[in-house]
Amino acid sequence: MQGDSTVRMPVAGRAEQKANAGIRIGTCGYSYAEWVESGFYPAGTKGGEMLRAYAEHFSVTELNYTWYQLPKASAIERQRKQAPAGFLFAAKLTRTMTHEVAADWRTEVARYRDGIRPLQEARQLAAVLVQLPPEFGRTLNNRKHLAVVLNELEGLPLAVEFRNGTWNHERVFGEFERRGVTLVAVDEPDLPGLFPALNRVTSPQFYVRFHGRNAKGWRTGNMQSKFDYSYSDKELLDWSRRYLEPMAARAKTGLVFFNNHVRAQAARNALALLRLLRSMGLEAG
């Protein structure tokens, strides 16, 4: 852990934030012990204090623990109360419906809905992220499974992230438009088979995930290698011009999350993008 020599990162400042900004920027998860060591959170910040500290910088976060376990309404409500009014949450769909599909996954959908209900009722649920695994290609069975999952989750603000390039197909996007489901735009390493970066908008809200471009670490199975990357200002500028600007022009609102959490690079990059978008005249908070 660093002491007084820690260099604190620039803070957007609550006064500067716009609670109803068109584009909300945040990170995938916020509770990382190493973000204290990296200086993003003040020294001594405990797990239970991190959301409040995070909300000093950002107006949205992506809950990724809901991928590991079904959300519980009591825990979600406790979490919601820790954040300021107007703060939004995107929640990942649990792995038993996407990666390790349980025989009784439909009953899990009902439990998932119950778990995130406090966010929905408080109008603080920005999206439900349906992240699909790399091996989930566009086969007949997988198409059917995805269709049933989307049916079961109807009524929730859904966003689907593919990790398999075979889903890059106009018929998929057309179906998403029909259903009002958001296609997640991704930035990730340029490796064969991955879903490409696109600026396709399929619903009134766009959703972007920056995973970092660590090609060497991507398939190591170690999160610390996979998501160890820091975007340069030029990379963020190029991406914003090519993808974010056109998407922002076509959608009403947008969500942008950084997943390169190692050593708080996600938080640093998110703050840098926030400043950049504002300098480009985009409404971001």
Add this chain to the structure above:
Amino acid sequence: MLTAERSIVHLNVVDFAVAVERALEPRLRERPVIVAPEGTARACVFDMSDEAYRAGVRKGMPLDRAHRIIRDAAVLPPHLDRYERATAALFNEAKPYSPLVERADENGHLFLDVTGTGRLWGPPPDVAWRIRKTARDSLGFDPVWTVAPNKLLAKVASRLGRPNETCIVEDGEEAGLLAPVPMDLLPGVEREDLERLRTLRLRKAGDVAALSLGQLEVALGLPSRARKLHELVRGIDRSEVLPATARRPVVRVEHTFAADTNSAPLVTGALYGLVEAAGAELRERQLAARRIGVVLDYSDGVRVIRSATPAEATASDRALYGHASEALRRAWVRRVRVRHLRLVCDRLIFPPAQLNLFEEEAHDVRKGKGLDRALDKIRKKYGLEAVRVGRTLPVQQRP
């Protein structure tokens, strides 16, 4: 993601014996499985698959009855060596993730302390999930995993919810998690305390947590037990996960009865034999034990562990036996036959050099030590059977 002062991962393979048998013989996945020692009189269920459990089969149930409940179940004999090896394999899968990995008392149960390993391996839930995934892919069984700020909460969390359900307990969630938990699901609650609490209609951890320490002392009578329970129901547990590489400072000896028994002379005779073996090893290593534990395995697979803590560390057979008897008395509370007895002497230190205050007591201690020394000397020279204490005579087989 979870961030806590400590991050303890607990892996727990549900119905472990069945899980191991099914990993070795995948066809067993297609039918209910009961593990029980066939061919023995009044054989009892040692373990069963979830299908058998849902049909009404329970551990310790007579095998005949289990058969009547679920006729198409595959019945397999227990293979304790397989379960030991499978636990060791699970341990090896977990070892790369932390220097602190500990095998729990039951097979198929592990604790890992992953505090501070985030820079290497990422957030604790991801570490737990990865170990579970590797175990599933390479060993063929699927552990439940939990992450919590301490071992107690990690253990309790694994017993809650539905089978195979993950649970991540964050700092500050202790009270909420434990409040609805029945007291008999909390590890380490003594039977006498449970009964006392029941008479006071205190059935759940939340009921007990509502009492002050002073009220709990009045309810239980013993301040030390009250303090322990007071912390337990609040989810406080300071126990550490032991290093994977550390050789436990422990003396462990065991005895398997030739046939399951509930004969008091046989069981206490075996216990004395174990005390003699443990005492000799302690004296040989010039150590003394501050805790004496008895692990009792009943023929139906139920294991009960109890321990006694002497006021002063000891390596004398007489003192060790006194405490071991006390632990046995508290462990041996069922009418089911006993299969296996283990004596564990731990919290080892070098023997205290402090003199006894009273001459009479000091004389007794000196006499006891002299007798132990003489027996050790004879046995070292002529073998264990050269000299025996009368109470071990009913036991044919020495440990």
